[in-house]
Every structure is written in structure tokens, then in C-alpha cells.
Amino acid sequence: EIVLTQSPGTLSLSPGERATLSCRASQSVSSIYFAWYQQKPGQAPRLLIYGASNRATGIPDRFSGSGSGTDFTLTISRLEPEDSAVYYCQQYGSSWYTFGQGTNLEIK
């Protein structure tokens, strides 16, 4: 089983700042099968990034993904108050899916 470890656990930043969220896999993951989701309280997750760096439909270009192998990054430039949420990374490998434990992004 591939374990995804996200860091930091909590991130507190101000509007306009840049957020960098990390996800490390316990073994190499194909970038094709790597995604990021945003989840706000009381809502279902929303797909942000797929294929490690491709924005899903309707996602602002403030959101970008990068990485390969075991290290992946979600970057949110120019934070806005509505970006306050929990962010999850996810991979699909060896026929099953795993999610990271989440990063809680707080906007001050």
C-alpha cells in the first residue's frame, strides 16, 4: 500500500500570500495518477488538480500542482479568504486509491 504523508498539518496565512502544500508518497507514484482535492466544512471534496499538474474544470489559475516520483506540491498563489479549507492529495496505484491525511489551510 502506498502511504501519502501531507505537510504541514495546519497552515495559517494571510490573504494575498502564497501557500505551499506538500505530499510525500512512500513509494514512487505515476504523475498521471496523482490528484489534489479541496474540502470545505460540510461539503464534498472538489477536484482541483489531476495528473499532478492539470487544473480541473473551473479551477482558478491561482492553483497549480507540480512534482513527480514521491514528492508532489500544491501551490496556491495570492490566497483569498475562500481558499480556507482542507486539502487532500490522492494517488491511484497498484489497483487501489489512497488519500493523504489532509492539510488544514486557514486564512487569517
Place this chain on the structure above:
Amino acid sequence: QITLKESGPTLVKPTQTLTLTCSFSGFSLSTNGVGVGWIRQPPGKALEWLALIYWDDDKRYNPSLERRLTITKDTSKNQVVLAMTNMDPVDTATYYCAHIKSSPFDFWGQGALVTVSS
């Protein structure tokens, strides 16, 4: 427009079997590459993938829960059903179904909270 909605009991007793139905519209589960998955989230905790069924009836299960799970589809009704046996209070969670084509879950249902308690 793709939509999904979960339905089923809100409360089940320990040892019972949970049966959840995902009803969807805007796509067909007979289309090449399409699948529907189930994911759950205990209160205040992270997401956990449970199972996935593809258009060709290929089924995948979380290895840690596989012996308790069964996923089936009814293409004519646009429904996917998940059964989980031997429910325990630790299985209390919001259960989501989601659409998939290739890798990520791109459309999600609103979720259904299931509480396991005697």
C-alpha cells in the same frame, strides 16, 4: 451535467449490513472508461477510499476492507450499490459516491452520514 446522490439508512446497529445506493445522472456506466467509486470520511478525519466499479464490471476494493465490501451496478437504473457487512461504531462516517473517468474522482455526491450504534 453529472450529478450523484447517496441514499440509505442513517442509523445501523453493530453487526448489521449497511447497504448504500448511489443514484446518478448525466453519464452512463456503460460508457468506456467510466466508473463509480465509494469513499468515506469519519467525523473530523481524512478520506478513505472503499471500492470502485467500472463500466466493464471490473471491481476494485480497499484491501483492508475487501472481505466486508461488495459493489454492484445496475446500468439500466443508473445506480451503484455498496454493501458493507459486520458494521461497527468505527464505521460511523459520511459515505460519498463519486464519478471517475481515468484516474481522479471528478464529481462527488453530497454524502450520506451513517451512524453505527446500538
